[in-house]
Amino acid sequence: MATVKPGRSRGTPVKENGTKLEEGNKTIMLYLLDLKKASAEEMRKSVYANYAAFIRKFLLNYCTSKEISDLEGELSSIRNLLSTQATLIHSLAEGVHIDSISTKASEASAINGLLNTEHREPSDLEKWSVEFPDLLDVLLAERRVDEAIAALDEGEHVASEAKETKSLSPDILGSLQTALMERRQKLADQLAEAACQPSTRGKISVQHAKPSPIEHLVWRAYTAALSQLVFSAIAQAASDSLSIFGKEPAYTSELVMWATKQTEAFAILVKRHALTSSAAAGGLRAAAECVQIALGHCSLLEARGLALCPVLLKLFRPSVEQALDANLKRIEESTAALAAADDWILTYPPKQSGRSSVASLGNTAAFQHKLTSSAHRFNLMVQDFFEDVGPLLSMQLGSQSLEGLFQVFNSYVNMLIKALPGSIEEEANFEGSGNKIVRMAETEAQQIALLANASLLADELLPRAAMKLSPLHQANYKDDPRRRTSDRQNRHPEQREWRKRLVSSVDRLKDTFCRQHALDLIFSEDGDSHLSAEMYINMDGVQMREWFPSPIFQELFLKLNRMASIAADMFVGRERFATLLLMRLTETVILWLSEDQSFWDDIEEGPRPLGPLGLQQFYLDMKFVMCFASQGRYLSRNLHRVVNEIISKAVAAFSATGMDPDR
Structure with a gap:
């Protein structure tokens, strides 16, 4: 850029020309700032006017594959753009001899050129605010998820403190908050992308495997990020509608229809990228947590008059039922595999870690009685099953859960019957027993152990575990024996009938046992x-x-x-x-x-x-x-x-x- 040399032919002082140029430059800067604000306002209006198209486009591109090389290319382009802007501002400053403009204008342009123009060095907090987005970009580019989450949390904490103490100017603070929001969204995109990849989901057997902790984390993070995005947008739209149109029924009806469509689109995405994967893998707990996260965000809209939870429950139910069935199938297959190697010797249960520990069971019944190895494992899986089903009572899955578990227990009893010598041919056609191989109980002690397994499960352990489906389960009756007795007497009729069916299944085993021993005596x-x-x-x-x-x-x-x-x-x-x-x-x-x-x-x-x-x-x-x-x-x-x-x-x-x- 050519340097404008001051002329002296007309006798105009150089200082006067410089002052005019500086005032003109400030006018231009103020005009650019006004133009930026007008552009942002126009962008906001455009988003609201075309919100449905916007959200569809966002959701359709949510799981588009992003390569790290593309991200690095974008970062490189941003650096080139910043460098170009810095060169332009520096040249402009040299041309008009404005000494008050800092030579650090290139850094200021990274936060919208809004740093304080006073003659002072930026504070450490301001420098950190400028460099922090670059640090986040590096962490996201290298896929260091844990560190990125920690850094985002730190940034939000600093931004919150700066807002309270006013240690950052509003412009710098706004830029920092925008950077945090954009990087958190980018992290959510990465997690969503990972959820779509077969290498993350894995090809696992439904019968013998559960979702890994990484998959569980990905599904939860995906659901949480998408829930916050969609339902916060619906909440904002509801607030804007109320402020603009009031409680006019026609506009309120339009808002409800629009919010319902957005909720349905959200549910479809969650089902496609979280619920379906967890359900196919038998991850009932993962599916339950995804549903709970979505319902938690959705329920916040009820204060604004939008009751959208029934829409989610209706759309989520098929996937949760699939997870329920897969989980029951896994219990049945795992128990059958253990029964094939069970020595039918009663032992106290081994020490367990995780959710199936003594504390998580909430009672000591299973640790006062002996069971064989397959029955111990069956009991622990049932305890976990009811822990997972408990949060889903709002979906009215209690009856379906009880029926499914009865069928699994009935199948286990069929295997115990097959373990009795002389009963293989007679019981071969039992539903659910199939051609599963079961180790024979040769001695009378082993055969009585079969009855010990079935009777303890049916009489005590399973009914007690099923009480987790009762609303009264949340009450603590430890210090009130009379109330605890009343609870047992007034147990839900459905659970009483379920327990009778369990006992009836045990009676089949008992009848077979007695018949075989009677025949051994008579013939x-x-x-x-x-x-x-x-x-x-x-x-x-x-x-x-x-x-x-x-x-x-x-x-x-x-x-x-x-x-x-x-x-x-x-x-x-x-x-x-x-x-x-x-x-x-x-x-x-x-x-x-x-x-x-x-x-x-x-x-x-x-x-x-x-x-x-x-x-x-x-x-x-x-x-x-x-x-x-x-x-x-x-x-x-x-x-x-x-x-x-x-x-x-x-x-x-x-x-x-x-x-x-x-x-």
């Missing part, structure tokens, strides 16, 4: 019966006889005593279940005898009638059963009734031969 390995009419009919004619119970009932007595001893160690504090089990086994054997038509056909119409010795032996066997059942406290009313009916039936068959049973 030999060759298929011969140890309980036939011949053993009583053929007794008459024997000269010498010692009166003892028949071998099969002696064996029943020994088996029950042996099982009672095993159960006493396994069911500490739950003796009633052991008693009911032995009662059921005794009833199974006697009911078999009562319903064996071939046995009674031989007694009543056989080739040889039932004689006095045979009747006495039969009477002795039945009374022996009632005696040891009574002593063991597992003589039920039903067993007592059936035994008396059997005795009466045998006496009637004997009386039909013309002999007097009283002799």
Whole structure:
């Protein structure tokens, strides 16, 4: 630029010319500032006028892939532009000899050329404010997310203090706040981009894996950033509408329709880039947190008369249901894999870390009783499941969660049934059992352990975990036993019915157990019966006889005593279940005898009638059963009734031969 030399031909002083030029330059600067403000105002009006198109364009480009090289290119262009502006201002200053303009004008242009023009050195805080955006750009370019987040937090803290203490001029403070907002948005873009990349989402198995902590963080950050952007914009639009149009119904209706459309667009993006990924991976907790974050931002609009949460709940529900199903499937598959290697030996649970620790369970029931390894794992996964489902009660997923968990528990019971020797073919068609391989429970102790697993889960652990779905779960009844008892008595009818279904599923296992042991007593390995009419009919004619119970009932007595001893160690504090089990086994054997038509056909119409010795032996066997059942406290009313009916039936068959049973 050519230097303008002052002329002397007209006698005008140089100082006067310089003053005029300086005043003209200041006028130009003021005009440029006014032009900038007018441009910003025009930009704001344009954004509001075309807000729907703006937000669509932003959302459509939200996950566009950004390469680091492009970012570096943009930074390089910005540096070149700043350098050009600095050169231009420096040349202008030299041309008009304005000494008051600082040689640091190039740095001032980075914050809109608005630094104090007084003759003083910038303070350390002002220098930091100028250099801080460059530091953030470097951190973002190098993808150092943690450091960028920390730096943004620090910058917002400094800006907040500077605003309170007025240690920065309004122009510099405004530029700093703008830089912080732009860099935070750029960080959100990077996280959103990462969420779209297959390398971040990963190709994992739904059955055996859960979302990684990095994926969890990305989905949360994406949802939080997008929620803040969309719902703050809706809130601002609501405020502007109220200030301009008041509460005019026509404009209010238009605002509601527009806000609903923006909310739907937001929900579609969250589903596409967060919920769908977490749901497919079985990440119920991640999905729940995304929903909670979105609902938290959305609910703030209710104070402005915009109730948009139902819109989000309706659109989010399918994805959350998918996550729910995937999580239940993962529990089922994981438990099945453990059951294939379970040694069916009861142990106390190992120490756990994380959410499934003693403190997180909120009770000590699981740590007072023994379970096998697969049951321990099943219980821990169920505890986590209900922790995850709890925040989703607003979506009315309680019934669906209970039903899904019942199906998973029923599938586990089917595997326990398959673990009983001799039950594989009989139970092969159980729904949910499929062709899963299960390790056999060979010993009586291992078989009773199967019942210990199922009964403890159904009677105590699962119902207690399901109480987390109840609104009363938030109340603390620790210091009020009467209120705690009342809560148990007034448990939600749906949960009471659910518990009955769990117990019914355990009864299938108990029936199979008793039936298998009854068959082992009654039949030999060759298929011969140890309980036939011949053993009583053929007794008459024997000269010498010692009166003892028949071998099969002696064996029943020994088996029950042996099982009672095993159960006493396994069911500490739950003796009633052991008693009911032995009662059921005794009833199974006697009911078999009562319903064996071939046995009674031989007694009543056989080739040889039932004689006095045979009747006495039969009477002795039945009374022996009632005696040891009574002593063991597992003589039920039903067993007592059936035994008396059997005795009466045998006496009637004997009386039909013309002999007097009283002799």
